[in-house]
Amino acid sequence: MSGLAHVFGDYWADPSYVGKSYMFFIYQAVYITVEDFIIAIGKKIGIHNRWWVRITGYTFTYTFLVLSNIYFGGWSIAYGLGDQRMFQQSVVRPALGYVANGTGFDVRTWIAERCVL
Secondary structure, eight states, X not given: OHHHHHHHHHHHHOGGGTTTTXXXXXXXXXXXXXXXXXXXXXXXXXXXXXXXXXXXXXXXXXXXXXXXXXXXXXXHHHTTTTSTTSOTTXXXXXHHHHHHHHHSOOHHHHHHHHOOO
């Protein structure tokens, strides 16, 4: 459902982008399902909710999110996500601007340099 719901956002950006974000959200759903399966197996074999279990889970989730953004979200950066040319009503563009102004780190450029298009 999430993939289908976000297709409208693709259309809002530009009708020629319809479906570009679909695979990103499909893989997110697959990852969540696999993660839940691993948690269930861990509980069944007696792995308890300890600090190292949480750190491992957070690390895998963060890594997957970053990698899936690079491989399946790169089109949005290439087409101007956060840029003034596009997404004028976006909350992302100002947020990235605040990050860049506050830290001196340009998130958009960093992501765009790593995107697979």
